[in-house]
Amino acid sequence: xxxxxxxxxxxxxxxxxxxxxxxxxxxxxxxxxxxxxxxxxxxxxxxxxxxxxxxxxxxxxxxxxxxxxxxxxxxxxxxxxxxxxxxxxxxxxxxxxxxxxxxxxxxxxxxxxxxxxxxxxxxxxxxxxxxxxxxxxxxxxxxxxxxxxxxxxxxxxxxxxxxxxxxxxxxxxxxxxxxxxxxxxxxxxxxxxxxxxxxxxxxxxxxxxxxxxxxxxxxxxxxxxxxxxxxxxxxxxxxxxxxxxxxxxxxxxxxxxxxxxxxxxxxxxxxxxxxxxxxxxxxxxxxxxxxxxxxxxxxxxxxxxxxxxxxxxxxxxxxxxxxxxxxxxxxxxxxxxxxxxxxxxxxxxxxxxxxxxxxxxxxxxxxxxxxxxxxxxxxxxxxxxxxxxxxxxxxxxxxxxxxxxxxxxxxxxxxxxxxxxxxxx
Amino acid sequence: xxxxxxxxxxxxxxxxxxxxxxxxxxxxxxxxxxxxxxxxxxxxxxxxxxxxxxxxxxxxxxxxxxxxxxxxxxxxxxxxxxxxxxxxxxxxxxxxxxxxxxxxxxxxxxxxxxxxxxxxxxxxxxxxxxxxxxxxxxxxxxxxxxxxxxxxxxxxxxxxxxxxxxxxxxxxxxxxxxxxxxxxxxxxxxxxxxxxxxxxxxxxxxxxxxxxxxxxxxxxxxxxxxxxxxxxxxxxxxxxxxxxxxxxxxxxxxxxxxxxxxxxxxxxxxxxxxxxxxxxxxxxxxxxxxxx
Numbered sequence: 001x002x003x004x005x006x007x008x009x010x011x012x013x014x015x016x017x018x019x020x021x022x023x024x025x026x027x028x029x030x031x032x033x034x035x036x037x038x039x040x041x042x043x044x045x046x047x048x049x050x051x052x053x054x055x056x057x058x059x060x061x062x063x064x065x066x067x068x069x070x071x072x073x074x075x076x077x078x079x080x081x082x083x084x085x086x087x088x089x090x091x092x093x094x095x096x097x098x099x100x101x102x103x104x105x106x107x108x109x110x111x112x113x114x115x116x117x118x119x120x121x122x123x124x125x126x127x128x129x130x131x132x133x134x135x136x137x138x139x140x141x142x143x144x145x146x147x148x149x150x151x152x153x154x155x156x157x158x159x160x161x162x163x164x165x166x167x168x169x170x171x172x173x174x175x176x177x178x179x180x181x182x183x184x185x186x187x188x189x190x191x192x193x194x195x196x197x198x199x200x201x202x203x204x205x206x207x208x209x210x211x212x213x214x215x216x217x218x219x220x221x222x223x224x225x226x227x228x229x230x231x232x233x234x235x236x237x238x239x240x241x242x243x244x245x246x247x248x249x250x251x252x253x254x255x256x257x258x259x260x261x262x263x264x265x266x267x268x269x270x271x272x273x274x275x276x277x278x279x280x281x282x283x284x285x286x287x288x289x290x291x292x293x294x295x296x297x298x299x300x301x302x303x304x305x306x307x308x309x310x311x312x313x314x315x316x317x318x319x320x321x322x323x324x325x326x327x328x329x330x331x332x333x334x335x336x337x338x339x340x341x342x343x344x345x346x347x348x349x350x351x352x353x354x355x356x357x358x359x360x361x362x363x364x365x366x367x368x369x370x371x372x373x374x375x376x377x378x379x380x381x382x383x384x385x386x387x388x389x390x391x392x393x394x395x396x397x398x399x400x401x402x403x404x405x406x407x408x409x410x411x412x413x414x415x416x417x418x419x420x421x422x423x424x425x
Numbered sequence: 426x427x428x429x430x431x432x433x434x435x436x437x438x439x440x441x442x443x444x445x446x447x448x449x450x451x452x453x454x455x456x457x458x459x460x461x462x463x464x465x466x467x468x469x470x471x472x473x474x475x476x477x478x479x480x481x482x483x484x485x486x487x488x489x490x491x492x493x494x495x496x497x498x499x500x501x502x503x504x505x506x507x508x509x510x511x512x513x514x515x516x517x518x519x520x521x522x523x524x525x526x527x528x529x530x531x532x533x534x535x536x537x538x539x540x541x542x543x544x545x546x547x548x549x550x551x552x553x554x555x556x557x558x559x560x561x562x563x564x565x566x567x568x569x570x571x572x573x574x575x576x577x578x579x580x581x582x583x584x585x586x587x588x589x590x591x592x593x594x595x596x597x598x599x600x601x602x603x604x605x606x607x608x609x610x611x612x613x614x615x616x617x618x619x620x621x622x623x624x625x626x627x628x629x630x631x632x633x634x635x636x637x638x639x640x641x642x643x644x645x646x647x648x649x650x651x652x653x654x655x656x657x658x659x660x661x662x663x664x665x666x667x668x669x670x671x672x673x674x675x676x677x678x679x680x681x682x683x684x685x686x687x688x689x690x691x692x693x694x695x696x697x698x699x700x701x702x703x704x705x706x707x708x709x710x711x712x713x714x715x716x717x
Contacts, residue, residue: 074467244660378683
């Protein structure tokens with residue numbers, strides 16, 4: 001009898017254990033920090049100095065891969081196990097703000113001696129504002145840029161990268177004629193929405209209308225963008241390929257399968273590392289060409305946010321201030337190649353002397369945020385799919401725009417209902 | 426204590442576990458499928474709307490759902506017979522008396538089952554590669570044009586079938602091998618004395634011998650194949666043009682990517698109904714054939 005009771009008790013304890021785990025005992029001076037992506041690997045290194053400066057604060061760093069971060073964070077939200085501090089993709093901020101999970105940072109930033117908001121690139125900082133409130137401090141920038149093969153462009157008869165779509169089209173055409181049937185002028189991976197997003201942000205129209213109640217993809221501007229995007233495939237300038245099909249983008253860039261590629265800053269380090277030495281001078285970065293002149297790009301990046309449930313906000317803010325210091329961002333850049341969001345960091349020697357980074361500095365004055373609605377990620381995927389349909393010839397540009405608009409309106413139905421209820425202003 | 430009550434005492438722990446970890450979640454999911462549970466509802470339950478069968482109605486009007494269902498059925502229709510055929514063929518070969526190194530082959534054929542799909546996918550991506558792939562190299566050597574396996578919407582699903590069959594046939598092979606070894610040698614001997622050819626022996630001795638196991642294997646394989654998810658997830662992300670988008674993939678994206686758990690639950694129940702019906706039909710067919 002005793003034995004059985006003991007077994008039952010043990011079973012009950014096992015059953016209760018996971019419940020007990022959800023609320024960790026959290027001292028006011030313990031900061032849990034979830035760092036997403038490769039940055040997570042260097043985060044522990046990066047904060048060593050902070051730990052010696054503030055021996056009263058204890059930091060727990062947790063690494064997360066980008067591919068699982070979104071799911072993991074939402075699950076953590078549902079289970080009430082979100083960390084104090086996290087690096088969040090800035091397009092996710094509206095979503096977590098809709099969940100009331102983020103702490104507004106305006107007052108903290110105003111009182112701070114370390115974080116001077118006017119030192120940040122305005123476009124990037126703005127992507128952290130939802131309805132006028134600041135919810136994240138930019139940590140690093142992920143703005144898409146044009147990578148190009150200088151040697152191939154030169155062979156085709158051009159000495160400088162394009163600044164307008166028309167110029168770009170001439171170059172794409174000339175390169176295609178030069179490289180022939182088996183090679184291409186540009187890579188626009190069909191499984192990425194970013195290149196199309198960048199091109200559509202260059203047009204003046206909004207992508208969503210009525211403060212994000214309805215899609216605005218039937219606009220002439222988006223129509224033109226999609227037409228331009230699709231024409232690059234129709235004229236065989238771009239291969240109908242996804243990244244998984246290419247297998248190794250860096251090798252193929254080196255082999256000259258394509259001469260233009262729209263990608264983010266992390267690829268500077270990758271290309272440097274992976275391309276053979278004789279090609280070291282063969283490639284360069286350039287700001288995005290636009291419809292009529294130098295164009296905008298997306299204000300992507302990762303930001304540091306404090307979650308609402310945090311029980312140690314002062315300590316978390318102290319860590320955030322430390323991570324935002326110019327000297328620390330400088331080191332962060334050296335460790336990862338991530339572009340810092342503060343102008344003062346850009347004046348540092350290593351960054352100022354990098355020829356590849358120069359294009360970013362020019363582009364950062366021309367960045368634009370994608371629509372700030374929680375549903376954006378999903379709409380962006382639908383956008384990619386609409387483009388894929390056009391590229392694969394299952395749909396015309398007109399039909400794709402109409403269908404995309406309808407789908408977007410459907411996705412935003414709940415948001416409209418919420419807005420009408422006055423839950424979202 | 427009456428024996429009946431004692432029996433209840435013995436069953437109770439199992440019933441509680443089943444109730445808490447199976448029936449309760451299923452009922453909760455059923456209830457959830459009648460709501461528009463999403464991100465907003467996660468924040469505040471006041472944002473939850475009870476919408477009855479609206480999720481189901483909307484799904485039945487959703488072209489992507491039908492497309493994913495069509496893809497899944499295509500995968501099952503192509504994959505299950507092929508998989509069982511290959512398993513049976515491999516089992517016959519491994520069981521054959523003339524074959525050498527039988528245990529080596531048995532291990533080799535079973536190896537894909539225990540390897541990780543993610544690792545295997547990296548290798549297969551290169552095998553399917555349009556420019557450098559082994560498969561296209563083999564096709565070229567017999568004079569066929571290269572196939573854009575992962576990029577052409579018509580070829581992506583067959584490519585996934587090839588991968589899935591290669592990955593899974595070893596498991597069924599082991600089960601079928603056990604069934605083959607259970608067929609008494611006397612039967613083959615008697616058939617040979619009666620002058621039966623190899624094919625006749627296979628048709629009238631081997632097949633009836635493994636019949637019941639074959640039915641079991643086909644039900645297991647079919648239910649497994651209906652749950653197609655990991656292969657497109659790691660190989661194609663549902664593309665190109667959603668040609669490898671399966672019902673489970675649809676459910677995963679709705680539920681865990683977009684967090685529309687209401688709709689995802691509705692998909693789960695539709696898939697459950699479908700699999701239930703197909704299994705019943707299969708069992709009935711098997712029974713009829715067994716009775717005949």
